[in-house]
Amino acid sequence: MLKLFRATAILEGISYLLLFGMTMPLKHWADIPEPNKFVGYAHGILFILYVVVALIFCWERKWGIKRYIILFVASLLPFGTFYADKKYLKELA
Known part of the structure; x- marks a missing residue:
């Protein structure tokens, strides 16, 4: 369970940074909304997974x-x- 939680935490963090650091500016400043849609879906799924795995x-x-x-x-x-x-x-690994 620890490996799953650590992986989920890292992936959720990366998706957060990609969403707000890369695809949101593309959407709003360059009028390219497609990457935001896909990264947004991935981030949403990873966020929910992170919250559930953290609870468990x-x-x-x-x-x-x-x-x-x-x-x-x-x-x-x-x-x-x-x-x-x-x-x-990390200290538990």
Whole structure:
């Protein structure tokens, strides 16, 4: 489960950065909306997967709600999932 969660965290972070750092500017400044659509779908799926896997992971590890909230908030911030991976997940590997 740890490998799945770490992979999901990294992929979700990458998709977040691609969406807001690359495809949104393409959509709004260059009038090229197609990449935004595909990256947006991928990011949405990865975000939901991250939240669900984080919940299951916290449940299995018997971590409290506080740590789950930290992991959830990390998914909302740029580079947040990378921080969560380094701070909470990498030390478990």
